[in-house]
Amino acid sequence: GQQVMQIPQYQHVQEGEDFTTYCNSSTTLSNIQWYKQRPGGHPVFLIQLVKSGEVKKQKRLTFQFGEAKKNSSLHITATQTTDVGTYFCAGRTQGGSEKLVFGKGTKLTVNP
Amino acid sequence: DAGITQSPRHKVTETGTPVTLRCHQTENHRYMYWYRQDPGHGLRLIHYSYGVKDTDKGEVSDGYSVSRSKTEDFLLTLESATSSQTSVYFCASREQAIANYGYTFGSGTRLTVV
Numbered sequence: 001g002q003q004v005m006q007i008p009q010y011q012h013v014q015e016g017e018d019f020t021t022y023c024n025s026s027t028t029l030s031n032i033q034w035y036k037q038r039p040g041g042h043p044v045f046l047i048q049l050v051k052s053g054e055v056k057k058q059k060r061l062t063f064q065f066g067e068a069k070k071n072s073s074l075h076i077t078a079t080q081t082t083d084v085g086t087y088f089c090a091g092r093t094q095g096g097s098e099k100l101v102f103g104k105g106t107k108l109t110v111n112p
Numbered sequence: 113d114a115g116i117t118q119s120p121r122h123k124v125t126e127t128g129t130p131v132t133l134r135c136h137q138t139e140n141h142r143y144m145y146w147y148r149q150d151p152g153h154g155l156r157l158i159h160y161s162y163g164v165k166d167t168d169k170g171e172v173s174d175g176y177s178v179s180r181s182k183t184e185d186f187l188l189t190l191e192s193a194t195s196s197q198t199s200v201y202f203c204a205s206r207e208q209a210i211a212n213y214g215y216t217f218g219s220g221t222r223l224t225v226v
Contacts, residue, residue, distance in 0.1 A: 006154075031213065033213070033214060035215075041219075042202060042217040042219050042220050043155070043202070043204075043215070043217045044217070045214030045215055045216070047214075048213055048214060088154065088155065092213075099157060099160070099170065099171075100157070100215070101157075101171075102147075102154045102155040102156075103154060104152065104153065104154035105154050
């Protein structure tokens with residue numbers, strides 16, 4: 001079945017450093033979503049990417065969808081302590097599947 | 113996110129007992145989902161629903177059943193709880209609108225099977 005691999009599993013940074021998490025799918029995706037889960041909280045939807053090569057920005061967060069629609073990345077510029085949490089990518093296969101497959105997430109810790 | 117609530121928030125149950133978790137949404141979302149979250153496994157889909165009385169299996173559906181008799185309620189039942197079902201369970205829902213497929217998650221139910 002479809003698999004979504006996410007790396008790294010953990011990332012510890014100093015406040016002000018940049019952070020990137022990568023997501024790779026075994027199959028071509030129709031779209032990919034990104035979620036953030038704060039410690040002890042629930043996943044919160046950040047963004048959806050649909051088009052090949054798409055790039056979207058939300059303040060210090062930059063999201064990219066690969067040309068082949070099999071990979072994606074989330075880059076945070078100048079991390080802050082409020083960025084702490086686990087970031088998940090989630091992909092939906094082409095063909096209208098209702099099943100969204102989540103990566104295992106990247107847990108980000110930020111040292112002030 | 114206040115539009116989707118899960119109950120109970122915490123539960124401890126004994127092996128072999130049936131357990132029902134409830135998800136209630138006030139957003140009139142057509143689609144609803146049950147996920148479990150375990151360390152090292154991320155979020156795994158148990159069952160989902162695409163309308164009243166319309167449900168389908170996810171990747172880890174063994175030992176679980178669901179029911180959706182009303183748009184707003186999606187119940188997850190562990191027919192005979194086992195220790196391997198100790199987990200955090202999240203319910204989610206989404207709009208049908210093409211422009212927004214993001215899921216809204218509930219706050220989760222932490223279930224411990226002893």
